[in-house]
Amino acid sequence: MRRSLLSVAVGLMTAVGAVPAALADEFVVSDIEVEGLQRVSAGTVFGSFPVSIGEEIDEVALADAIKNLFQTGLFTDLSASRDDNVLVLSVKERPAISSIDIEGNKAIETEMLREALDSAGLQEGQVFKRATLERLELEILRSYVAQGRYNARVKATAEELPRNRVAIKLDINEGDVASIRHINVIGNDAFSDEQLLSLFELETSNWWSSITSADKYARERLSGDLESLRSWYLDRGYIDFNVESSQVSISQDKKDVFITISIEEGPQYTVSDINLRGDLILKESELRELIKMEPGDIFSRQELTDTSERLSRRLGREGYTFANVNAVPETGDNNTASVTFFVEPGNRAYVRRINFNGNVSTRDEVLRQEMVQMEGAVASTDLIEYSKTKLERLGFFKTVDVETVRVPGRDDQIDVNYSVEEQATGSLSASVGFSQTSGIILGASVSENNFFGTGKRVSVGANYSDSIKSANFAYTDPYYTVDGVSRGFKLFARETDYEEEDISSYLLDEIGGSLTFGYPIDSVTRLNFGVGYTNTSVQTNEYPAVEVQDFIDENGDSYNTYYLTGSWNKNTLNRGVLPTDGFSHSISLDVAVPGSDLTFYKLSHRTNFYQPINEAETWVFRARTDIGYGDGYGDASTMPFYEHFFAGGYGSVRGYEANSLGPLATNDPDDTSDPDPFGGNLLTEASLELIFPTPFAGDSRSMRTAFFLDAGQVFDTDRGYDPELGEIRLSAGVGFQWITAIGPLAFSLGKALNPDDDDETQVFQFSLGQSF
Numbered sequence: 001m002r003r004s005l006l007s008v009a010v011g012l013m014t015a016v017g018a019v020p021a022a023l024a025d026e027f028v029v030s031d032i033e034v035e036g037l038q039r040v041s042a043g044t045v046f047g048s049f050p051v052s053i054g055e056e057i058d059e060v061a062l063a064d065a066i067k068n069l070f071q072t073g074l075f076t077d078l079s080a081s082r083d084d085n086v087l088v089l090s091v092k093e094r095p096a097i098s099s100i101d102i103e104g105n106k107a108i109e110t111e112m113l114r115e116a117l118d119s120a121g122l123q124e125g126q127v128f129k130r131a132t133l134e135r136l137e138l139e140i141l142r143s144y145v146a147q148g149r150y151n152a153r154v155k156a157t158a159e160e161l162p163r164n165r166v167a168i169k170l171d172i173n174e175g176d177v178a179s180i181r182h183i184n185v186i187g188n189d190a191f192s193d194e195q196l197l198s199l200f201e202l203e204t205s206n207w208w209s210s211i212t213s214a215d216k217y218a219r220e221r222l223s224g225d226l227e228s229l230r231s232w233y234l235d236r237g238y239i240d241f242n243v244e245s246s247q248v249s250i251s252q253d254k255k256d257v258f259i260t261i262s263i264e265e266g267p268q269y270t271v272s273d274i275n276l277r278g279d280l281i282l283k284e285s286e287l288r289e290l291i292k293m294e295p296g297d298i299f300s301r302q303e304l305t306d307t308s309e310r311l312s313r314r315l316g317r318e319g320y321t322f323a324n325v326n327a328v329p330e331t332g333d334n335n336t337a338s339v340t341f342f343v344e345p346g347n348r349a350y351v352r353r354i355n356f357n358g359n360v361s362t363r364d365e366v367l368r369q370e371m372v373q374m375e376g377a378v379a380s381t382d383l384i385e386y387s388k389t390k391l392e393r394l395g396f397f398k399t400v401d402v403e404t405v406r407v408p409g410r411d412d413q414i415d416v417n418y419s420v421e422e423q424a425t426g427s428l429s430a431s432v433g434f435s436q437t438s439g440i441i442l443g444a445s446v447s448e449n450n451f452f453g454t455g456k457r458v459s460v461g462a463n464y465s466d467s468i469k470s471a472n473f474a475y476t477d478p479y480y481t482v483d484g485v486s487r488g489f490k491l492f493a494r495e496t497d498y499e500e501e502d503i504s505s506y507l508l509d510e511i512g513g514s515l516t517f518g519y520p521i522d523s524v525t526r527l528n529f530g531v532g533y534t535n536t537s538v539q540t541n542e543y544p545a546v547e548v549q550d551f552i553d554e555n556g557d558s559y560n561t562y563y564l565t566g567s568w569n570k571n572t573l574n575r576g577v578l579p580t581d582g583f584s585h586s587i588s589l590d591v592a593v594p595g596s597d598l599t600f601y602k603l604s605h606r607t608n609f610y611q612p613i614n615e616a617e618t619w620v621f622r623a624r625t626d627i628g629y630g631d632g633y634g635d636a637s638t639m640p641f642y643e644h645f646f647a648g649g650y651g652s653v654r655g656y657e658a659n660s661l662g663p664l665a666t667n668d669p670d671d672t673s674d675p676d677p678f679g680g681n682l683l684t685e686a687s688l689e690l691i692f693p694t695p696f697a698g699d700s701r702s703m704r705t706a707f708f709l710d711a712g713q714v715f716d717t718d719r720g721y722d723p724e725l726g727e728i729r730l731s732a733g734v735g736f737q738w739i740t741a742i743g744p745l746a747f748s749l750g751k752a753l754n755p756d757d758d759d760e761t762q763v764f765q766f767s768l769g770q771s772f
Contacts, residue, residue: 026058030085037162038093040074048072051087062087063321074127085649094127098165104172107147113140113170120353128158128166144174150254151175177216177601178250178257180204187263191232199232200225202259217257222246224262234301235267239331240266269299269329272336280342290314297674299329299337311341316381320345321404321414347501349379349404351412358420362396368457369479370394379404379414386523388418394455397422455479457488470494486518506548507539508642516565525570532563538642545665547678547719551641559597559640565590573610578704578737580617580691583609600639602630620691622706628683631718638718644679645714648729650765652685653712655731655750657760662714663721664758680716682723687711694736703738710750730754733763 032054034045051057051065066078071088077092100117102110117123120136137156144152153173158166183204185196197203201221226243233241242264249258273295276284288309293303304327315323326343329337354375358366370390373383384402391400397420407413451458457476463469476488491513514532521527538546538557567588573579584607591601605627613619630639649658665678689706710731715721733750747766755761 026056027082027085028056030052033083033086034091035088036091036093039096040091040093043107044072044074044640045069045089045091049089053693058089068114073129074436093164093165094129095160095166097122097124097128098161098167099124099127100168100170102170102172105174107142107149108140109176110497114138122168128168130158133158133168140170140172146219148219148257149175150178150250161379162592165547174204176255176257177218180217180765181251181256185261185263190238190265190268192235196229196232199228201228211612212448217248217259222248222259229263231301235303236300237270237298238265238335239269239299239329240264242266267335269331269335269337271295271299272332272338275338275340276343277340279345280343281318281320282347285315287311287343293339297710298340304329304339306342311343313381315343315345316379317349319348319380321349321379321381322346329629347411349412349414351375351377351379351416352407353411353415355415356420357417357418358397359422361422361453362420362455363453366394366396367391367420368451369455369482369484372418377617379416384416391418391420396420396455468494480517484520487516488518489513489515506541506544506642509539510579511535511572512561514565517612524572525568528565528567528569530563530565531752532565534561534563536642537558538563543668543671543673545676545678546668547641547665549668549769555598555640561592561596561598563590564593573608578702578739579610580620581610581612583607594634598632598640599634599636600632600642600643602628602639604628613725618693622687622689624685624687624689626685626712627685639681641678644681644716645683646677646679647685647712647714648677648684649762650746650748650767653710653729653731653753654708654733654735654748654765655710656729656755657762658765661712661729663716663719678716680714680719680721682715682717683712684715684723684728685710685712688757689735703736705734705736707736708733708748708750729759731755 008570032046032049034042037045048071049065049069051062057065062080066080067611069075070078074094075091076094079090081088081090091352100114101112101123106431116139117136120132120139122128122136123130124604131209133156137154141152141154144154152175155171157169157171159169160166180202181204183197183200183202185193188196196616202217202225225538226246229662230241230243244262244264245260246262247260249260250256251258271293273290274288274293276287280287291307293300293307308325308327311325312323313626315325323346326342326344327434328340328342330340331337350739351373352375354368354371354373356364359367371387372390373380373387384404388400388402392399395664399421401419403417403419405417409416455478457474457478459474460472462471470493472490472492474488474490477487478484478486480487482650493511494509496508496510512532512534514530516528516530518526518528536559538548538552540552540557544552565588567586569584569586572582574581574583586604586606588604589601605625607623607625609623611621613621629641632640646662647653648656648661659679660677662680664675667673667675688709689707691706693703694703694705708731713723713727713728714728715723717723730753732751732753733748734750735750736746745767747764749764751763752759752761
């Protein structure tokens, strides 16, 4: 006969110990049966039910066992009964989650909400607990409130389904982000409200802030603004500054927010004296040279941080890789503060090994030859970081990370581990492009900047357009010697139809080659020297320009030229494509040496300067100059006309047609067409740009928009066209560049500001693809 024990057990769960042991109905459990299981295994039940077969049990122990089983959260109901000495457990399982649907969310992605559900144990197939669902409702609502969506609503429902299942639905009404109507700062005397509010990312509602969403309240943004406010005061000597409170009030309709910030400025402190304490290692006088603040200066927390970093880096240069420098200010009388820098250099460290990870294709020696930190030498933080920079400049790796690890059991040795992620360094491509000056551009190339993982560069290319047909082969070994001397050679053949380039009519055939050596001066500076040879042939049309025909009559139409080349280059740009910081500076000289059919030289000077305006480097100032001069020497009185400089067009002076600026050729008496540009031996160009974020585009690394002001002109001093400031042409406009999958796209809208009557202007200019 089965006897129910549940009522007794439930009573005992609320008053365990209240029943005398003598009243307990004890029996020895001969077997345990479980009824009502569907998904939960019997093993799970027995694992959480602390009663075993053969064990003597009374109603008090049974109550404790049932309570323990109930705490697993797997069941909504439990009962126990006895059939002779067989203990029978009847259970009712919690329902399983069949599906979870989320509707109405946009500000918070569905994937993020599902991750929150998963972490709370609400997954399809898991046991459903209503208390957890209600708690999750509140957490999701808090997330929306943190975004300033005070009228957000979250409703969770659980629909019961057959076979003890439930379908969960989250219905979300996100509402609108509350707008900031007023920000009030209380307690400020040293600085005006306008000064302090200009530090804030949050703004009160106006037409501009509604576009930028700066008037939308968010708790995280307010916290950031309060930190900016704190830093502002601490960097200006207000050591005792404190934000006493920040109150956020919401309008009754929950659409407007009013923020009140109460601050206590305290007095402004000046620096009374500066001390160095601890194990200084280096001479105190040398360390003090790194301290820019002086007694009497306004106290600045930022200057303390910068000084601590400079001292740590200086100690790291001496091998104290884990040096620690703490700046401690101590306030005194008369609103002064004494600053003490406590130096803890630790042990001097040496590099045991330098290890590389992630270079699957690139050989270890290619990376190792870039190292300026040597194994076995004193560990220098500067050299370790500089080695990382050199790896990044190779262009072989997407990312480069470095980590210094203490050698186990040694406090004076470290291992330096460089982790790299390789990226494609070669290409096999065919290209199609178009430009206004060259027409259709067809090209094919095979290039590899890391040939078989050796770090050497090899390229083969061919190019065809209406104006240029060319082929070339180039090879460069950047480490021809272990000292970083590079060697490269190039072979080329090129045919240029200048009539298609809107330049004086003639056809130029060139074939030649060059050998170049490069010598590193420092990490960003190189000297290059080379020799070259070119065979040049000139063909004219029916009506050649007078200058072209006179040159051919005097010198013939075929020339052998032997070159000596030299250049000095300095490049600190942070990127090879669309840089945002740094500069490049180059001076080059090409000389056609005696023994050549024509003797002349060309000297060029180019600069590119980028200065970021904001921390994100989305607003950047750019300046560019390009100056060139050439002339003949020896028996040659002039530079050959086919070596002339040209100006105008995209990449030069925008707003004017390509190659159109400068002196014009003199037409043949029988030629009734307009004279063509002839170029000159003196080039002057300059450009200023304000680069700004491209509207409605998030990727600033592959596209760029800029306002520009261009200036430039070409002069021919050999023909009496001497430089005059009034002849410099100006233009202004907006330009756009985009590195697309099919090649670089560039266009500009430019306005010629001071064109002459004979100048050819062009408002819209573009180019798709490029030659090589």
